[in-house]
Amino acid sequence: MSFVLVSGKRLREAANSNDIDTVQKLLDEETDPCAADDKGRTALHFASCNGNDQIVQLLLAHGADPNQRDGLGNTPLHLAACTNHILVITTLLRGGARVDALDRAGRTPLHLAKSKLNILQEGHSRSLEALRKEVKQIIQMLREYLNKLGHHEGKERLDHLCTQLQMTSTKEQVDEVTDLLASFTSLSLQMHSFGER
Numbered sequence: 793m794s795f796v797l798v799s800g801k802r803l804r805e806a807a808n809s810n811d812i813d814t815v816q817k818l819l820d821e822e823t824d825p826c827a828a829d830d831k832g833r834t835a836l837h838f839a840s841c842n843g844n845d846q847i848v849q850l851l852l853a854h855g856a857d858p859n860q861r862d863g864l865g866n867t868p869l870h871l872a873a874c875t876n877h878i879l880v881i882t883t884l885l886r887g888g889a890r891v892d893a894l895d896r897a898g899r900t901p902l903h904l905a906k907s908k909l910n911i912l913q914e915g916h917s918r919s920l921e922a923l924r925k926e927v928k929q930i931i932q933m934l935r936e937y938l939n940k941l942g943h944h945e946g947k948e949r950l951d952h953l954c955t956q957l958q959m960t961s962t963k964e965q966v967d968e969v970t971d972l973l974a975s976f977t978s979l980s981l982q983m984h985s986f987g988e989r
Contacts, residue, residue, distance in 0.1 A: 800827025807835035807851070810844050815851070825856035832862035840868035840884065843877035848884065858889035870895040873904040876911075878929035885936040902937060902980060905930050909974040913967070923966050927957055927973065934977065949976060 803823045806814035815835065819825060828834050836856040839847035848868070852858060859867050869889040872880040881904075885891065894900060908930060912923065931954050938946040953976070957969045 799823040801829070803827065803835045804829060804833065804838055807844070807847050808838040808842065810839075810842060810847065812844075812846055812850065815839075815847050819850065819854045825851050825854045826860060828860070828862070832860075832864075834860055834862075834868075836860070836868045837862055837866070837871055840877065840880050841871040841875055843872065843875060843880050845877075845879045845883055848872075848880050848887075852883070852887040858884050858887045859893065865896060867893050869893055873899070876904070876908050878905075878908065878926070878933045882929070882933045882936050885933070885940060891937055891940045902934070902977065905934055905937075906974070906977045909970060909977060912970050913974060920960075920963055920966060923963065923970075924957060924960060927966060927970055928954065930973065931957070934973075934980075938980070943980070946976075946980060 799818055799821065800823060803815065803818045803825065804827070805811075806818060825836065826834055834856065836848065836851045836858065837860075839851060858869065861867055867889060869881060869884045870893065872884060873895065891900065908926075912926060931950050935947055935950045938944075938950070953969055953973055956972075957966065960966045960969060
């Protein structure tokens, strides 16, 4: 019994410190990837919060539950979303995380994508390549999100925005795509909340 507790603790610590080799070793030894601490947090919660996409993929491949809630009701998706880790959000969505899981503030990943776009639109000085990469990650996350919801017409629009993004060569052109993406995201939020009524 104590070995199970210790190995679960070591797995959470390794995930929290981004130690992929130890995570791999413990999973190979069949450590339970769903083992939680006294606050209900699993290795997947820690890796998601830290934005470590490789560890998140590894844990999911070994059976970690993307919908397991901690003591405060947060799923790994909520933690990735709160810390704006778009790549991890996409991985969790692909791994079966529920798109309708609300965080404590009642937000879905779509709300968080909108927040991230607002930050990008405020235009902190970033290189063109960094900005393009962030916008592309948001497009990928939204594509995965809409795919889970079965909104295929929205996916085509995102594909078009992605193509447009690839052809950008100035910050102004990237900002234009970001603005289109922000209005698309707002529209999707309105449609989603309208559909819930």
